[in-house]
Each structure stands twice: as structure tokens, then as C-alpha cells.
């Protein structure tokens with residue numbers, strides 16, 4: 001198994017981080033919707049605590065992912081894609097990276113501004129980023145929701161792009177990101 005990326009293919013670490021973060025984002029949406037539908041009480045507080053813990057996990061994984069990307073070759077899209085496709089891919093990847101940082105940071109800021117603690121599964125408590133601040137809470141609350149809508153839109157475009165590569169262009173772009181994809185390792 002190739003742990004590192006090559007110039008043509010993603011290594012196991014990059015693939016694991018890509019799919020783990022994608023899975024955790026779906027988990028975040030499921031937990032947040034569940035919390036939203038529950039009446040105020042222990043079950044709702046537990047759901048929000050999990051949402052915060054998984055969200056801070058995404059922040060840590062996003063940092064690891066960027067560092068790993070920095071110390072590895074990034075597989076090129078040259079030769080398999082057109083210029084406009086590469087531009088669109090770069091813009092959407094930058095937005096997706098930005099959002100996997102901005103979502104947890106806005107959540108953390110929102111909780112601090114509301115004077116609610118952010119803990120990681122009850123094992124570690126994160127410091128407050130700011131003192132209690134109602135207008136900031138309202139702003140970050142709205143931002144958190146709006147950014148999630150943006151994330152859904154960009155992710156849908158991203159998925160459509162991946163499917164186009166696979167089914168229409170019939171190239172290796174999707175296969176080389178799949179966990180057991182048969183991409184080339186040269």
C-alpha cells in the first residue's frame with residue numbers, strides 16, 4: 001500500500017483523510033438536525049455535545065490534511081482535464097478546504113460568544129475564543145448555517161465533477177481517490 005501521494009495518485013493517508021472528513025460532515029448534519037428537532041433537555045444537550053466534539057475532530061483532521069498535502073506531491077490533473085476544468089477544480093477545492101476550517105471555527109466562536117463550553121467528548125475542554133457577546137453569537141450562528149448551505153452547494157458541484165470524470169470522460173480522476181481504486185502508482 002502506498003501511504004504517500006505520487007504525482008499521479010493519492011496515497012492511503014490522503015484518501016483516508018478525504019473520506020473520513022466527508023463522512024464526518026454528513027454525521028454533523030445528521031446530529032445537528034436531530035438536535036434541532038429535540039425539545040430542550042438532556043438528549044438535546046448530548047446531541048449538541050457530540051456535534052461539537054465531532055466538529056472539533058474535523059478541525060484537527062483538516063489541519064493534519066493540509067500539512068500532509070504540503071509535505072507530499074499533489075497528483076496532477078494535467079493531460080486528463082481541460083483548462084477550465086482545472087480552474088473550476090482549484091476554486092472548488094480551495095472553497096472546500098476553507099469551509100472545513102471555517103465551519104468548526106464559527107461553531108467554536110458561536111459557543112464561546114454564547115458562553116457555552118466546547119469539550120472534546122468530555123475528555124478535554126477547549127478555551128473560550130471570546131467573552132460572552134450576544135451580537136457576535138447571533139452573527140456566528142447565522143454564518144454557521146449559511147456556510148453549511150454553501151458547503152452543500154460546492155460539495156454537490158464537486159461530486160458532479162467527479163461523476164463526470166468517471167462516466168463521461170472515463171478518466172482516472174475518481175478512481176484515484178477511491179479507497180481501493182485501481183489508479184496508477186507511477
Ligand code: HEM
Pocket residue numbers: 025028029032033036048051052054055056058100103104105106107108109110111118141144145148
Ligand atoms: C465541519 C464541522 C461542522 C459542520 C458541518 C456543522 C454543521 C452544522 C449544521 C448543519 C447546523 C444546523 C444549522 C441550523 O439548523 O441552522 C449546526 C448547528 C450548530 N453547530 Fe455546527 N457544524 C460543525 C462544527 C461545529 C462546531 C465545531 C461547533 C462548536 C464547537 C458547532 C456548534 C454548533 C451549534 C451550537 C449549533 C446549534 C445552533 C442552534 O442553536 O441552532 N458546530 N452545525
Ligand code: HEM
Pocket residue numbers: 018021022025069074075077093094096097100155158159162173174175176177
Ligand atoms: C461522494 C462524495 C465525494 C466524491 C465522489 C469526491 C471525489 C473527489 C475526488 C475524485 C477528488 C480528487 C480530485 C483529483 O484527483 O484532483 C477529490 C478531491 C477533493 N475533495 Fe472530494 N469527493 C467527495 C466529497 C467531498 C467532500 C464532502 C468534501 C468536503 C470537504 C471534499 C473535499 C475535497 C477536496 C478539498 C479535494 C482536493 C484535495 C486536494 O487537492 O488536496 N470532497 N474529491
